[in-house]
Amino acid sequence: MDVKIEESWKLVLNNAFNQASFLHLRNFLRLEKSKGELIFPPGPQIFEAFNYTPFDKVKIVLLGQDPYHGPQQAHGLSFSVNNGVAFPPSLKNIFKGLQVDYPDYKTPQNGNLMAWAKQGVLLLNSTLTVRAGQAGSHQKKGWEEFTDEVIKQVSLQKEHIVFLLWGSFAISKASLIDSSKHLVLTAVHPSPLSAHRGFYECRHFSKANTYLTSKGLEPINWQI
DSSP states (O other): EEEEEEOHHHHTTTTTTSHHHHHHHHHHHHHHHHHOOEESSSSGGTTTTHHSSSSGGEEEEESSOOOOOOOTTOSSSSTTOOOTTTHHHHHHHHHHHHHHHTTTTTOOOEEEEEHHHHTTTTESSSSSOEEETHHHHTSSSSSHHHHEEEEEEOHHHHOOOOOEEEHHHHHHGGGOOOTSEEEEEOOOOOOOTGGGGGGTTTOHHHHHHHHHHHTOOOOOOOOO
């Protein structure tokens, strides 16, 4: 695995790249490749979330768990899909939640969230790769230690960041965040299994913008 990551993140995460868990991860991914396994997202897009959202531009961290494991879906941004790909159920429900929060919100033509990333929304999955057709297949191979370090460094080195934690897995990461200087918003996951239990009404998008504005920061334009 070649690490092609934006320069500011390379400095912030230098120690993480040299941890034993990351070296184990690299060996695991090499083995997967040698066995002919199809991995999503494609290699050059594994660190795409960092490349679209440099460290100094981060305003919001939106934490997902795994990349999508279907063809053409994953491109390195949590919850996002490539242009022209049908909306996965969770993404569809995110757009429904936006319509509750902002009644004038128009469901976009595509599910590519790159426009959010460019405004400072770090679309971070906890696990950055997955085997085609096998959800969770790259969990507990070293990615979690790496992305936990991402969360820790954002919390430590920055202030006034909004962390959007949806579902029990993401909420479990709250212990990594200093809530005295950041805003941590939690809700059920937007998947069809749980979204009806309060996700649509959580209004995290407007709450995040209210917080950013209160700190003198530009709000996010959620309309794609």
